[in-house]
Amino acid sequence: MAEVLVYVDHVDGAVRKPTLELLTLARRIGEPVAVALGNGAADTAATLAEHGAVKVLTHDASEYAEYLVVPKVDALQAAHEAVSPAAVLVPSSAEGKEIAARLALRIGSGIITDAVDLEAGDEGPVATQSVFAASFTTKSRVVKGTPVITVKPNSAAVEAAPAAGAVEALSVTFSDKATGTKVTARTPRESTGRPELTEAAIVVSGGRGVNGAENFSIIEALADSLGAAVGASRAAVDAGWYPHTNQVGQTGKSVSPQLYIANGISGAIQHRAGMQTSKTIVAVNKDAEAPIFELVDYGVVGDLFDVVPQLTEEIKARKG
Amino acid sequence: MSLRIVVTVKYVPDATGDRHFADDLTVDRDDVDGLLSELDEYAVEQALQIAEDADDAEVTVLTVGPEDAKDALRKALSMGADKAIHVEDDDLHGTDAIGTSLVLAKAIEKAGYDLVISGMASTDGTMGVVPALVAERLGVPQVTLLSEVSVEDGTVKGRRDGDAASEQLEAQLPAIVSVTDQSGEARYPSFKGIMAAKKKPVESWDLSDLDIEAEEVGLDGAFTKVEAANERPARTAGTIVKDEGEGGKQLAEFLAGQKFI
Ligand SMILES: Cc1cc2nc3c(=O)[nH]c(=O)nc-3n(C[C@H](O)[C@H](O)[C@H](O)COP(=O)(O)OP(=O)(O)OC[C@H]3O[C@@H](n4cnc5c(N)ncnc54)[C@H](O)[C@@H]3O)c2cc1C
Ligand SMILES: Nc1ncnc2c1ncn2[C@@H]1O[C@H](COP(=O)(O)O)[C@@H](O)[C@H]1O
Numbered sequence: 001m002a003e004v005l006v007y008v009d010h011v012d013g014a015v016r017k018p019t020l021e022l023l024t025l026a027r028r029i030g031e032p033v034a035v036a037l038g039n040g041a042a043d044t045a046a047t048l049a050e051h052g053a054v055k056v057l058t059h060d061a062s063e064y065a066e067y068l069v070v071p072k073v074d075a076l077q078a079a080h081e082a083v084s085p086a087a088v089l090v091p092s093s094a095e096g097k098e099i100a101a102r103l104a105l106r107i108g109s110g111i112i113t114d115a116v117d118l119e120a121g122d123e124g125p126v127a128t129q130s131v132f133a134a135s136f137t138t139k140s141r142v143v144k145g146t147p148v149i150t151v152k153p154n155s156a157a158v159e160a161a162p163a164a165g166a167v168e169a170l171s172v173t174f175s176d177k178a179t180g181t182k183v184t185a186r187t188p189r190e191s192t193g194r195p196e197l198t199e200a201a202i203v204v205s206g207g208r209g210v211n212g213a214e215n216f217s218i219i220e221a222l223a224d225s226l227g228a229a230v231g232a233s234r235a236a237v238d239a240g241w242y243p244h245t246n247q248v249g250q251t252g253k254s255v256s257p258q259l260y261i262a263n264g265i266s267g268a269i270q271h272r273a274g275m276q277t278s279k280t281i282v283a284v285n286k287d288a289e290a291p292i293f294e295l296v297d298y299g300v301v302g303d304l305f306d307v308v309p310q311l312t313e314e315i316k317a318r319k320g
Numbered sequence: 321m322s323l324r325i326v327v328t329v330k331y332v333p334d335a336t337g338d339r340h341f342a343d344d345l346t347v348d349r350d351d352v353d354g355l356l357s358e359l360d361e362y363a364v365e366q367a368l369q370i371a372e373d374a375d376d377a378e379v380t381v382l383t384v385g386p387e388d389a390k391d392a393l394r395k396a397l398s399m400g401a402d403k404a405i406h407v408e409d410d411d412l413h414g415t416d417a418i419g420t421s422l423v424l425a426k427a428i429e430k431a432g433y434d435l436v437i438s439g440m441a442s443t444d445g446t447m448g449v450v451p452a453l454v455a456e457r458l459g460v461p462q463v464t465l466l467s468e469v470s471v472e473d474g475t476v477k478g479r480r481d482g483d484a485a486s487e488q489l490e491a492q493l494p495a496i497v498s499v500t501d502q503s504g505e506a507r508y509p510s511f512k513g514i515m516a517a518k519k520k521p522v523e524s525w526d527l528s529d530l531d532i533e534a535e536e537v538g539l540d541g542a543f544t545k546v547e548a549a550n551e552r553p554a555r556t557a558g559t560i561v562k563d564e565g566e567g568g569k570q571l572a573e574f575l576a577g578q579k580f581i
Contacts, residue, residue: 011484068487095482095483098449101456102455104418105453111543130552131446131549137552138547138550139547141544141545144543177459181463181489181491183487184488185488187485188485189484202580226580245483250335250443269335269336276552288560298561299560310569314572318572
C-alpha cells in the first residue's frame with residue numbers, strides 16, 4: 001500500500017489535535033508515515049502510533065527553533081526522498097501552509113491549501129475546499145507530482161487505529177538557505193486554560209455589541225459554562241477589547257466547530273468567511289435585520305446583556 | 321545607495337460582491353467589480369513608511385493580472401508608490417499559485433530589488449503561500465506574516481504573531497516580507513496623490529519579456545485542477561425569537577435539544 005507523509009504539529013512532543021485528524025484522512029489514501037521535527041520529536045511516537053502511523057520519522061536540531069520555516073522544508077524534502085509517498089499532508093496553520101508550498105515547489109508538485117475533506121480518487125486524492133467566504137464548495141486535485149495538501153482543523157474525526165509507529169531517525173542536511181531568517185526572540189502565548197480556538201467543539205464569540213473589554217467577562221462566562229473557546233470579531237479586536245489571536249474571520253482564525261454562538265456580531269462577509277462552516281450557528285443580536293440571522297439555526301433578537309447572562313445561568317442550572 | 325522596494329499587489333473581485341466561478345472553473349472576474357486587494361494596501365503602506373524612513377528609496381508596485389488590474393496599480397500609485405509594473409498576457413488566464421510565483425519572481429528580478437513586500441493573503445484565493453513561494457524561487461530569506469516591520473542598515477526586522485508564540489525575526493536584505501492587517505492602517509489616497517498618480521509611469525510586460533513559456537503558466541500549466549465548484553446550499557432558515565424576558569432560557573432549551581448541554 002502506498003505511504004502518505006503526515007507532517008506533525010506538536011509542542012515539545014505533545015501532538016496537536018489537527019495532526020491526529022490528518023492521520024484519519026491519510027488512512028483513506030494509504031499508510032500514514034509521520035514526520036516529527038524539533039524538540040520532543042521522538043515523544044510524539046506513542047500518540048501517533050495509536051492513531052495509525054506505521055512509521056514515525058524524527059529529527060531534532062536547534063535550527064528548527066532558531067530559523068524560520070526553511071529547516072523544516074529541508075527535513076520534509078528529505079522525508080519525501082526517503083519515502084516516495086503518494087501524498088504529503090500538512091496541517092493548515094500559517095506555518096504549515098508555507099512549509100507545504102515551498103516543499104511543493106522543490107519537488108515539482110502542485111499544492112492545495114485549506115482542504116476541509118479528502119478522499120481517495122482514481123487519479124489521486126480529491127480535496128474539498130470551502131471558498132469565497134464558504135459560499136462555494138470545490139473539489140480539486142493536484143495534477144503534477146506528489147500531491148501536497150494542507151488540511152484545516154476539524155476536517156475529520158480523530159480515530160484510534162493502532163499501528164506499529166516504529167521510530168526511525170531521519171537524516172537531514174540543511175540547505176544553505178536554512179539559516180536565512182533568524183528567530184531572535186520567542187514569547188510563547190499564555191494559556192488561558194480554554195480550548196484552542198481552531199480545535200474547539202464550541203466557540204462563543206463577541207463583537208462590537210459587547211461594548212468594552214470589561215464586558216467580555218460575560219462572553220467568557222458563557223464560554224466556560226459550555227467548555228468553549230472564546231472568539232471575537234475584528235471590530236472587537238481593533239477596539240482593543242480582546243487579543244488578535246482570538247479573532248475569527250478572514251484575517252483571523254477560521255473555525256468550524258459543532259456550535260458557534262455569535263453575540264453582538266453583525267455577520268459581515270469577512271467574519272462569515274471564518275465561521276460559516278460551523279455545524280450549528282446561534283446568534284444574539286438586538287438588530288433583527290443583522291445579516292448574521294441569515295445563517296443561524298437559532299437566533300435571539302435581544303440585548304446580549306440580558307440574554308447571555310440568563311443563558312449562562314440556565315446552562316449552569318441544567319448542568320447542576 | 322537607493323533602497324529598491326517592490327510591492328506585489330493583486331487585483332481581486334470585491335469580497336462584498338456576489339462572487340462566482342466562470343465555466344472553466346476559474347474565478348469569474350466579469351460579474352463583480354475588481355479592486356486592489358485590501359490586504360495588499362497594508363503592504364503598500366509599510367513600503368511607503370519604510371521608504372519615508374530611508375534616505376533614498378524607490379517603491380515599485382507590481383501586479384500580475386488582466387487589463388483591469390491597472391486599477392489596482394493606480395490606487396497604489398495614488399497612495400504614493402513611485403512607479404508600477406503590470407504583467408499581462410492572455411496566456412496567464414487560470415495560472416495557479418506555483419505559476420504566479422514564477423511570474424512574480426521573474427518580474428521582481430527584472431525590476432531589480434532589495435526588498436519585496438507582499439500582503440498576508442489575497443482576498444480571493446486566500447492561500448497565503450505566494451510570498452513563501454517567491455522567496456523559495458528567488459533564494460532570499462522570507463520574513464513573513466509580520467505585524468510590525470522595520471528596515472535598518474540592510475537588515476529587516478519584524479514581529480510574527482503565530483499560533484503558539486510571538487516571534488522576533490531578522491534577516492539580511494535582499495529579502496521578501498509579508499505583512500498582516502495588524503501592521504497599521506493603510507493611508508487613503510489624497511486628492512494630490514490621485515492627480516500625481518496619473519503621471520506616474522506604468523510599464524507593461526508580457527511573458528516573452530520575462531522569458532516564460534506559455535506552457536509554464538495558465539490553466540494548462542497549472543499544477544492543480546478544480547474539478548467541480550458548487551454553490552453551498554443556503555442554510556435552512558432557522559428559528560428566530562424576540563427576547564421578551566425569556567430569550568436566554570429559550571436559547572438554553574434549543575441547545576439542550578441539540579445535546580449541547
Ligand atoms: C480585508 C478585511 C478583512 C477583515 N477581516 C475580518 C475578520 O477576520 N474578522 C472579522 O470579524 N471582521 C473582519 N473584517 C471586518 C468586517 O468587515 C466587519 O467590520 C466586522 O466583522 C464587524 O464586527 P462586528 O460584527 O463586531 O461589528 P458591527 O458590524 O458593528 O456589528 C455589531 C453588532 O452588534 C449588535 N449589537 C450592539 N449592541 C448590542 C447589544 N447590547 N446586544 C446585542 N447586540 C448588540 C448590533 O446590532 C450589530 O449587529 C475585515 C474587513 C476587511 C476589509
Ligand atoms: N497575481 C498577483 N499579482 C501580484 N501579487 C500577487 C498576486 N497573487 C498573489 N500576490 C501576492 O501574494 C500575496 C499572497 O497571495 P496568496 O498566496 O494568493 O494568498 C498577496 O497578498 C500579494 O501580495
